[in-house]
Amino acid sequence: MTQVTGNSTDPFSYLEAPDDAWWSHNAFQFAIESWLPSVFHDLDVLEEATAGSDSCLATIDRIVRGCLENRMHMFSLLAASSGFMKFVLRLQLDRHDTPEYCMGKALQHLRHHLAASDPQPNESLIFDLMALSTFERYVNNFEGARTHFRMVQHLVRLLGGLGVMELPMRLLCWLWDLLVAGCAGETPLLPLTWDPGSLPQQRMQNDILPDLAQSGIMPSGSGLLEYGPLVHRELTPIIGDTVQWFQVQQYNYIHNFFRSSVERWATKQSHALVHRLLSVSPTSPGDPLQGVLSECIKQSILNVIAQIEAARRSQADTSSIRDYTTSSWSDVNRLYHSLSMLVQSGENWQTQHGELVLWMACLGVQQTVSAVRIPSTQSLPLGGQEDDLHAWFVALARQILDSQRREGPPAHYARTDELVQVMNRYIHRCEPSGRPSVDLLEVVFEA
Numbered sequence: 001m002t003q004v005t006g007n008s009t010d011p012f013s014y015l016e017a018p019d020d021a022w023w024s025h026n027a028f029q030f031a032i033e034s035w036l037p038s039v040f041h042d043l044d045v046l047e048e049a050t051a052g053s054d055s056c057l058a059t060i061d062r063i064v065r066g067c068l069e070n071r072m073h074m075f076s077l078l079a080a081s082s083g084f085m086k087f088v089l090r091l092q093l094d095r096h097d098t099p100e101y102c103m104g105k106a107l108q109h110l111r112h113h114l115a116a117s118d119p120q121p122n123e124s125l126i127f128d129l130m131a132l133s134t135f136e137r138y139v140n141n142f143e144g145a146r147t148h149f150r151m152v153q154h155l156v157r158l159l160g161g162l163g164v165m166e167l168p169m170r171l172l173c174w175l176w177d178l179l180v181a182g183c184a185g186e187t188p189l190l191p192l193t194w195d196p197g198s199l200p201q202q203r204m205q206n207d208i209l210p211d212l213a214q215s216g217i218m219p220s221g222s223g224l225l226e227y228g229p230l231v232h233r234e235l236t237p238i239i240g241d242t243v244q245w246f247q248v249q250q251y252n253y254i255h256n257f258f259r260s261s262v263e264r265w266a267t268k269q270s271h272a273l274v275h276r277l278l279s280v281s282p283t284s285p286g287d288p289l290q291g292v293l294s295e296c297i298k299q300s301i302l303n304v305i306a307q308i309e310a311a312r313r314s315q316a317d318t319s320s321i322r323d324y325t326t327s328s329w330s331d332v333n334r335l336y337h338s339l340s341m342l343v344q345s346g347e348n349w350q351t352q353h354g355e356l357v358l359w360m361a362c363l364g365v366q367q368t369v370s371a372v373r374i375p376s377t378q379s380l381p382l383g384g385q386e387d388d389l390h391a392w393f394v395a396l397a398r399q400i401l402d403s404q405r406r407e408g409p410p411a412h413y414a415r416t417d418e419l420v421q422v423m424n425r426y427i428h429r430c431e432p433s434g435r436p437s438v439d440l441l442e443v444v445f446e447a
Contacts, residue, residue, distance in 0.1 A: 015074065016105075023094035024078070027102075031081035032064050038321050043171040045267050046194055050168060059168040066124045072109035076128035079103040083138040088325060103135050121155040123169050129155065130176050137325060142184040149180045153189045162190065178275055182302075182329025187279045195272045196265055198241055199248060208251045208262070215254050217434045219247045223355065223425030224297070232294040234280045238273065242301050245269045246427040249308050250434035257315040270309050274329050277302055289347055295338040299331075300360050303367060304427045306330035311430070332367045335360065336389050343396065350403060358400040359426045362419060364393030366429060366440045397444045415445045 015024050040060060041051040050056055067074040083099035085091045095101070110128065113119055133148035152173065156162055162170045174190055181188040199208075212219055221243030228236045248266045257263055277298050282291070306327040313322070339360050342349055349357060368390035401418065416438050423436035431437045 035081035075106035080131035253434035
C-alpha cells in the first residue's frame with residue numbers, strides 16, 4: 001500500500017500550495033492508515049472475510065494511488081476522513097476547518113470534471129461521490145447525503161450495474177446506501193440482492209431453540225407475532241423473520257457472539273431486515289390505524305436491530321476507532337412521532353394495544369436516557385410540544401403501568417418483573433444471558 005513518508009521524496013508534497021503541507025500530511029496519514037481500513041473492515045457484515053482479502057487491499061491501494069494522482073480524489077477522501085475525525089470522533093484537527101475546506105474543494109473539482117466533455121464513470125469517481133455523501137452523513141445533512149448517493153446510483157447504472165464492479169466497492173455501495181437511507185428514513189436506492197433468507201427451520205428446532213431452553217431462556221417475540229395480521233401486508237413476513245432473527249441473536253448472546261455460521265447469518269440478516277423495513281411502502285389512507293401501528297412497529301424493530309448490532313460490534317471490534325454511525329437507521333424521533341400519533345389517534349389504544357405501547361415506550365426510554373427526573377404526578381403531554389423525548393416516553397410508560405396496577409396486577413410481581421415479562425413477549429435489549437434487559441428503566445418506577 002502507498003505510504004506517506006513525510007520526507008522530500010514523498011510524492012504527496014502539498015495539496016494546492018506549500019502552506020497546505022503542515023496539516024494535510026497528518027490528515028492524509030489518518031485517512032489511509034485508519035479511516036480507509038476501518039471503512040473496508042465493516043464490509044464483513046455483508047460478506048465474510050472481505051476486509052483482509054487481496055481484492056480489498058488492492059481496492060484500497062487504488063484509492064490511495066488515485067488520490068496521489070488526482071486532487072479531486074484527494075479532496076474527496078480528506079473531506080470524509082477528516083469529517084469523521086471532527087464530527088464523529090470529536091478529535092482536534094491541525095486545521096480546524098479541514099473537513100469543510102476539503103469538501104468545498106472537492107465539489108469545485110467535481111463540478112469541473114463533470115462539466116468536461118463526456119466524463120466516463122469509473123469506480124474512483126463513484127468512491128468520490130460516496131465519500132462526499134459520507135461527509136454529509138457525518139454532519140447530519142441527510143438530504144445532502146441522499147443527493148450525492150443518487151448520483152452514485154446513476155453512475156453505477158452507466159457503468160453497467162453493480163455486477164461489473166469489484167466486490168469490495170460493490171459491498172461498500174450497498175452498505176453506505178443502507179446507512180444513508182436509514183439516516184434519511186427513505187427507501188434504499190440500490191436493490192436488496194444479498195438477502196441471506198431465513199435460517200432453515202431444522203437448524204432452529206435442532207440447535208437454536210434447544211440451546212435456549214437448556215440455558216433457561218424463553219425465546220422472545222410471541223407478542224410481536226400476534227401483530228402480523230394487523231399490520232401492512234408488506235410488514236407481516238418481516239415480523240416473522242424478525243422474531244426468528246432475534247431468537248438467533250439470543251443464542252448469540254449466550255455464546256458471546258462467537259464467530260460461527262449462525263452468527264454470520266444473523267449479522268447479515270440484521271442489515272437485510274433494515275433494508276426490507278426501510279423499503280416498506282406507505283400504507284393507504286383507508287385504514288389509518290393500521291398505518292400508524294405499522295409505522296410504530298417498524299421504528300421499534302429498527303431500534304432493536306441497531307442496539308443489537310451495536311452490542312455485537314462492541315464484542316467483535318477491538319479497534320480504537322469505532323464508527324458509531326454504522327447503525328444510524330434507528331431514529332428515536334421517528335419512533336416518538338409515530339407513537340404519539342397512535343396515542344392521540346382517538347382509538348382505544350390502552351385497551352387494545354396497551355402492552356405493545358408499553359414495550360415501545362420502554363424502548364424509547366432506554367434510547368433517550370438522561371439525568372432528568374420527572375415527578376410521578378406529571379401527566380402525559382399529549383399536545384405534541386414536549387421537547388424532552390425522554391420525559392415523554394417515561395410519562396407514557398408510567399401512565400400504562402399505573403392503569404394496569406389499578407386493574408390489579410398479581411401481588412407476587414416485583415416492579416421490574418412486569419417489564420421483563422412485557423419485553424420478553426416482543427424483542428428487546430439483552431442482558432449477556434440473552435434475557436430482556438430492563439437497565440435504564442428504573443426511572444419508570446421512581447416516585
